[in-house]
Amino acid sequence: EIVLTQSPGTLSLSPGERATLSCRASQSVSSSSLAWYQQKPGQAARLLIYGASSRATGIPARFSGSGSGTDFTLTVSRLEPEDFAVYYCQQYGSSLYTFGQGTKLEIK
Amino acid sequence: QVQLQESGPGLVKPSETLSLTCNVSGYSISNGYYWGWIRQPPGKGLEWIGNMYHSGTTYYNPSLKSRVTISVDTSKNQFSLKLSSVTAADTAVYYCARRVGTTYFDYWGQGTLVTVSS
Numbered sequence: 001e002i003v004l005t006q007s008p009g010t011l012s013l014s015p016g017e018r019a020t021l022s023c024r025a026s027q028s029v030s031s032s033s034l035a036w037y038q039q040k041p042g043q044a045a046r047l048l049i050y051g052a053s054s055r056a057t058g059i060p061a062r063f064s065g066s067g068s069g070t071d072f073t074l075t076v077s078r079l080e081p082e083d084f085a086v087y088y089c090q091q092y093g094s095s096l097y098t099f100g101q102g103t104k105l106e107i108k
Numbered sequence: 109q110v111q112l113q114e115s116g117p118g119l120v121k122p123s124e125t126l127s128l129t130c131n132v133s134g135y136s137i138s139n140g141y142y143w144g145w146i147r148q149p150p151g152k153g154l155e156w157i158g159n160m161y162h163s164g165t166t167y168y169n170p171s172l173k174s175r176v177t178i179s180v181d182t183s184k185n186q187f188s189l190k191l192s193s194v195t196a197a198d199t200a201v202y203y204c205a206r207r208v209g210t211t212y213f214d215y216w217g218q219g220t221l222v223t224v225s226s
Contacts, residue, residue, distance in 0.1 A: 035212035044112070044216040045203070056214065088154060092211050096169065097146075097156035 002026055002093050006100035012108040019076040021103045023089035028069050033092040036065055036074045039102075040085045048087075049074060081107075110134040112204050112217035120198075120224050126191040130204030130217060131184075137162050138182040142207035145178065145189045147200040148219070155200075159207050160187060194224045 003026040013019055023034070031052040039045045047056040049065035052072055062077040076083055084107050089100040116128035130143070137143060144159030144167075158168035160178040168176050172191070180187040191198060201221050205213040 033211050037213075037216075042218065044218045045205075045213075046216075047212060047214045050208075050212045050214075090154075090212065095167070099154035099156075101153040 001096055002029060002091055002098055004089050004091060004098055004100035006087075006089060006103045008103060009101075010104045010106060012106050013079055014108045015079050015081055017079050019074075019079055019083070019105055021074040021076075021087055021105070023067075023072040023074070023100050025070045025072075025091060029072075029091045029093060031068050034065075034067070034072050035090045037088045037090065038083075038085045039088065045088070076105075079105075110206065110215045112206065112215055114202060114204050114217045114220040116220060116222070118221060118223060120194055120222060121226050122195055122224055123193055126189070126194050126198060126222055126224070128189045128202055128204075128220065128222070129186055130188070131186045132206075133185070135206075136182075137180055137185050137187065142167075143178075143180060143187045144205060144207055146203045146205055146213070146216075148203070149197070149200040152200075154203075157189065157191075157202075196224050198222070199224045 005024045007022045034052040036049040037045045053065045064075045066073050086102045086104050088102050111133045113131045120126045142159040145157040148154050160166045175192045177190040201219040203219045204217045206215040208214050
């Protein structure tokens with residue numbers, strides 16, 4: 001099973017700042033199988049990025065994904081108030097889907 | 109706009125079977141995609157449970173496979189989860205989701221909390 005480790009666990013930033021979230025895999029992951037989600041309390045999770053770097057439909061350009069192999073990054077270029085939430089990475093490999101434990105992005 | 113909504117009992121007794129239904133609107137299940145379930149125990153991470161293609165092909169997490177059944181009712185445009193012999197470890201928020209190909213989940217429900225307790 002591929003384990004995804006996200007860091008940091010909590011990130012405290014102010015609106016307007018840049019956020020960089022990390023997702024590290026225990027073994028190499030196909031870039032086509034890496035996705036990022038945003039989740040707010042009581043709401044459905046929202047797909048942000050798929051294929052490591054492709055934005056999902058309707059996702060603002062301030063969200064970008066990058067990386068390959070075992071290291072992947074989600075960047076929010078300039079934080080808006082609505083971006084403060086929990087973010088999860090997810091991969092598919094060896095017939096199993098696994099998720100990271102999440103990074104909570106909170107207002108400083 | 110595709111929307112998914114989970115429903116089912118919020119409390120299940122140990123050793124019994126957990127049953128949940130996901131109602132889909134805005135898209136006909138019979139037109140394709142994979143439909144499935146993900147859960148999140150309190151304070152823990154997300155765990156994939158399994159998926160079903162509209163034709164009936166199923167894929168389950170090996171760690172849960174012996175207890176899980178996912179089925180689809182295309183006439184009602186909904187799909188269901190049954191998890192047997194539950195214990196307190198199965199207490200979680202259960203999400204239904206649509207899976208695209210073999211890679212990611214593009215639409216999710218809001219989730220429903222199921223507590224296993226006597």
